[in-house]
Amino acid sequence: MLAYARDRRRFLLFGRRRRVDPETHRYRAEVLLESLLTLGPTFIKLGQLLSTRPDVLPPAYIDVLSSLQDDVPPADWEEAKVVLEEELGSVDDRFVSFDTDPISGASLGQVYRARIDGDGDDDGTQDVAVKVRRPGVEELVEADLRVIHWSLPILLYFVDDARAFSLENLADEFSKTIREEMDYEREAKMLREIQANVGTDDRYVVPDVVDGYSNSRVLTMEYVGGTKINDVEELDRRDIDRSKIAEDLQWAYMQMIIDDGVFHADPHPGNLAVTDDGRIVFYDFGMSGRVDEFVQEKIVDFYIAVANQDIDAILDALIEIGTLSPEADRAVMAEVMELAIQDARGEDIEQYRVQQIIGQVEDSIYEFPLRLPKNLALVLRVATVVEGVCVTLDSNYDFIATATDYLVEQGYxxxxxxxxxxxxxxxxxxxxxxxxxxxxxxxxxxxxxxxxDLYVRIGVEDSKSVFENLAKRLIYGMLLTMSLFSMGVLYALEAPEASLVAAAFSVVVAIQLYRSFRQSRSIRARPQFTRQSLRQRRGEE
Structure with missing residues (x-):
């Protein structure tokens, strides 16, 4: 936190910004990653949420934290068994068989495979996945949330107004989503609602909830196997069309967000699989969200503007939805959007244009005009993660073309x-x-x-303080001239001590005059372009 504050003011309360190279940013991000892993489940979830918030952290942090998964050692079976039996009764009585080794571990819960009496197989039993909340996680999360909220006023003291807006929203959103994710009754309700909307399409599979085996701390679902969606080698071996899977995935999430208003909000590869017949399986509905009609309309406006490549309409939609500040430099943001559209279409981006954009936003990287209202944070998470999964499936995937096809087919x-x-x-x-x-x-x-009898009233807008800087330079110049003249006169009058004082004063004024002509330098950052980063990583591998 102190390093971040010193980046903005070298001596905390005064001084220019400090120039920080990308390697330093990455080092700090890796230290933060290790700290989050050490602090436990709540902070791991916080790190995952931060990895989707470019309005809070610089790109190097986003890149490092995006690799953060639920790397938490599984809870001891005996502890998990206590939770399970408190909610459902004896494991031996309720289940035909129960594998005590978890098939999936997360920060808030872990999933086991089991069999129950049912109509699933020929032997009269059904294969199920049993999700059990981690023992004692409720008290741990509540304690961690208190720490986060007590720390927030200190954090806000070190950041600017734009980032304070995002941090407050992030804290409120995080408290809400992590509590919702621990409530398995809510998860079952959201799962059934999404299943009713999406599960009727034969391209998708949403597991059924098993009644009688589920409550607020235990959720039992139909077990549906499949190949992890980012296991491209296995998908190829099974002769599954990866481009079609990418298109179907984007189509599903556009339907959930734009049409249904309720969506699965955690689409990372661990929660998505593909069956042998090419259907997409959705797992883990703990992080699910809703979209109100206003946001749905603005998202449609945004996608239509992107489909038409109408940059002004894109910026207008972002301003109306509250994501872009009205005071933003539209010329700079227009160039950023042009590059983003090129990247989304899979086109190569000229490096000279990237460097040009960096130079334009460099002086305001910590006052970047993008911000995320509460009702949009989960939507952004979905959009960014789904785009990443689609590009992993097909490096030439055209996200905009699929969005355009969806808008046309649905009549928007x-x-x-x-x-x-x-x-x-x-x-x-x-x-x-x-x-x-x-x-x-x-x-x-x-x-x-x-x-x-005609008068003209003129108001001059000086957002970059040009007149203030000009006045400073004139005053410094006059003081320097006066001090140099005084130094010469005092030296001629054989008053060396007084001339030294005048000389020292002249040096101070000269330094201030020189500093007033220097261009302010802020923290340099490299924009992260998904496809180019992916190609680079593959080339390194």
């Missing part, structure tokens, strides 16, 4: 065109009305001009 794009025509007609009508009012106003202005 045609509706947008009709709305545009209607709005254009209304604009033409208003323009005609304005033309009828402009003639008399012009005549009155010309009459005042003829009578020398």
């Amino acid at each position: 794009r045609e509706e947008s065109i009709r709305q545009y025509v209607s709005e254009s007609g209304e604009q033409i009508r208003r323009s005609a009305e304005s033309l009828t009012r402009i003639t008399p106003k012009t005549e009155r202005a010309l009459d005042r001009l003829d009578r020398d």
Whole structure:
């Protein structure tokens, strides 16, 4: 935290920003990663959430924390058994068989494979996955959340207003989502709702919840096996079309977010699998979210603008939804969006353009105008993780083309065109009305001009403090001239002590004058482009 504050002010309370190279950022990120792993389940979840928040951390941190998974040693079976039997009764009585080695371990719970009496197989039993909350995790999470909320005011003291906005939202969102993720009754409800919306499509599989074996601390589901979605070698061996899987995955999440309003919010590869017949299996609905109608409409507007490659409309949609500050430099953001669209289409990005963008945003990297309202943070997480999975499946995958196809098939794009025509007609009508009012106003202005009675009021906007800097330089220049003249006069009058004082004063003023002409340098950062990073990593491997 102190290092972060010194990056913004070298001497904490004053001084220029400190230049930090990417290697230092990466080192700090790795230290943070180790700290989060040591602190335990709550902070591991916090790290996963931070890895999707470019409005909070610089790109190097995002890159390091994105590799963070639930690397928590599994709880001892005897401890997990206590939780299971408190909720369901004797394991031997309720289950035909129970494998005590977890098939999946996470920070808040772990999953075991078991068999129960049912209609699943020929022998009258059913294969199930039993998710058990980790013993004592509730008290641990509550204690950790208190620490986070007590620490927040200290963190806010060291950051700017834009980042304070994001940090407060992050803390509120994190407290809500981690509590929801520990409530397995809520997870079962969300699972059933998503299953009703998506599970009817034969391209997807959402496991059934087993009633009578599930409550707030234990969730028993139908066991559905499959190949991990990022195991490309195994998918190829099974002759599964990876490009189609990527398209189906994006299609599913667009339906969940844009049409259904309820979505699976944790689509990392550990929670997605592919069956032998090419269907996508969704696991772990603990992190699920809802989208209100306003956000759905704005997301549609954003996707339509991206499909049309209308940069102004993209920026307008981001401002309306609250993600982009209205004071943002639209010219710079337009170039950023152009690069993002190129990358999403799988096109190569010229390095000189990347460096050009870095130079333009370099002076405001910690005041970057992007921010994430609470209702959009999970949506962003889904979008970024799904895009990464799709690119892993197919490095040439065109995210925008699939989004465009979805908008066309669901009728959103045609509706947008009709709305545009209607709005254009209304604009033409208003323009005609304005033309009828402009003639008399012009005549009155010309009459005042003829009578020398016309005044013009001008307001100068100086967001970059140009006039303030000019005034400082003039004053420093005058003081330097005066001190140099005084030094010369005092030396001629044989007053060496006084001339030394004047010389020292001249040096101080000269340094201040020189500093006023220097360009401020902020923390340099390299934008992370998913496809280029992926190709680079593959090349290194």
